[in-house]
Amino acid sequence: MSQANPSVNISLNQLVPTGEKFSLCELSTGQVGLIVEVNEPDQEQADRLKALGLCVGRRIELLKAGNPMILRVLGSRIGLAHRLAKRITVDACHQAQCCE
């Protein structure tokens, strides 16, 4: 049957921003942040980011730091190059509780 663990993912939307702003590149694996600014000058690129959910007001969870990094936004995993990640500013939320 379902091995769902209800305590795991509810957290994302309930985490409270701390007010500390970082570039997405500066987050470490496992951290959650609320996107507060997307400053991508290339319009086409900016639209692509927004269409994938990398848009002001969304919460992201960094699944794996690196270049490219992997993050979770809107329930799916996104691979993202460093060059784009540094255009995104997030308000870091309190460390997600350990889940496993």
Place this chain on the structure above:
Amino acid sequence: MPGTATPPENHSDVSLQVLQPVRRENVVALVGNPNAGKTTLFNRLTGLRAKTGNFPGITIEKTEGSMDLMDGHRVNIVDLPGLYSIAGATDEERISRDVILGQTPGMAKPAAVVVVLDATNLERNLFLISQVIELKVPTIAVLNMIDLSRRDGLKIDADKLASELGCPVVPVSARTGEGIEQLKQVLHLSIHQKETDRAVPHLLHDTCAGCSCPYKGRYDWAEKVTEACLESSRVAVGRKTDRIDRILTHPVAGIFGFFAIMVGVFYLIFSLASVPMDMVDAGFGWAQEFVGSYIPEGHLNSLIVDGVIGGIGGVIIFLPQICILFFCLSLLEDTGYLSRAVFVMDRLMRHVGLPGKAFIPMLSAHACAIPGLMATRGIEDKRDRLVTILTLPLLTCSARLPVYAMVTALLFGDEPAKASLLFTGAYSLGIIAVLVCAFIFKKTILPGQTKPLVLELPSYKIPSLRTALLITYDRAMIFVKKAGTIILLISIALWVLATFPTVEPPADVVQMRQQIDQLQTAGQTEEADALEYKANVRESEHALENSYAGMAGKLIEPIVKPLGFNWQIGVGVVTSFAAREVIVSTIAVVYGVGEDVAEENPDAFIDRLREARKPDGELLFSTATCFSLLVFYVLAMQCLPTQAVTRRETGSWKWAMFQLGYMTVLAYSASFVTYQVVSLITA
């Protein structure tokens, strides 16, 4: 006159004809996020009746198929490209928007727009459907992968969702077939309504009431609707995927995993394909004999048998490999691995100016450059796509294999270890050439950085065999159609060049023919047959030497001499301009072996070539010449269909010509250096 002339068995149709007096084509458009299972649903609905083409004037693939509703009413389904948004930022988004609004020339306005939603990830998928609904077109929401979302413990209230969206919601699983009948019923109802009666959906809540960023407003709306429609609290999904990803996207282990999977795919391509390839070969050989025996000897016979059947057969022989390749690719894509491969390769490839996404076309190009070029459509950025297109034909396609096999047999006929090393070397040379050329283009004519990577990594899942088979069938048909048109024309042109102008048979052949007659009248049929074979070979050798192709070979002899080639190889270079593998059969003809011997008894063919000498008595196929020939065929364009496809994909002959030019210069220089260096070493 409906009602009066209707046969009784069509009784059920009568009422429908009353409902819809004018019969016209009903179109249903399929829209959805990438990875929402749109293709699987399309294949589930249409089966084998799909055809892939292009939207007019643009290289965006259009897949159409037909489906019969319960009353036998036929509906045309258009599968639009996978999209996250239809705001109109890219060509694909604009095209899809036009189709939905019925503004595409030559296409009817869709009677219904089916939006495929991934039930395991509703929030993301709601974004797109809200945009579609706001276009005020009849919309049907399909909650796909309902089986997987159930397995994950998600409970979606479909009725609630329907009231939020203001349109019907049908839960289905395209993979298992669950819910497909209900979907057909909903489509049936929608299609048989008059256009003006069709319900236009309305969102219950506005997506953007006085908000500053339309994206943000829409996502906030999606979040609220998801919360309202999910009965169960959100649960952990994709822990398994995260665990697999820890290995497959790892900077080191991921690359090993990638190469292991690619080696596996290649092993399948080359091991499984050999049996059907032999069958294709035998089949075309049989067809040549069969058809040849019904057409009187002469030019028509030769045109049909050698030009048409031989030419098409030479291309269709690669079909099994192409099928296996696409089957494997489709399975890998469906499991979700392909995006991981892009992710891993991006780290390596971006240094030379190639995007990670170029790896899929490059993989395909190892079977044939043409499907590879078509696969470059997945690369959004124009610069990135152009670099990929320009360098792609340097990779070793299957058509190079006969040439590699010939040279390997000449050099290391009885040393399998060295032979396989040479093969690997030839493959590697192609890959290195791609990386070097891409880097040079980045530094010169196509400056700029590759588009930074941003792509979704879908959850791993069990692939659909049915979808893989249908996609393979579709790709195979595209390839066969190409063989039937452009490659056919090239084969005929080549045949003309190698046949005309016709010359009288040389004196020795005339003499041989007289001897044959004498032998036959004396009853020595065996001797007569042997001599006739010799005469035929000598005659075709002579004919080729004096044909336009032969003249061209002699004309370019001074140019190819520094590469260690003589005029006979020159003829091969000329005749194989359109299709590189032709050089093997050409050399067989010019060295008087005859094509049949080369095929049926390759050892005799290779022995004959080994003995061939230049006028000064030196061995013609010296080690240096062999290496030079190999390098030339690794790097030279020598494929007219590829150029035609490059022209189509880039929109101008300019790039096709540039590609031909730089590859020829590259092949010539590399071949020249190889010949001179190896000559020095072996001297």
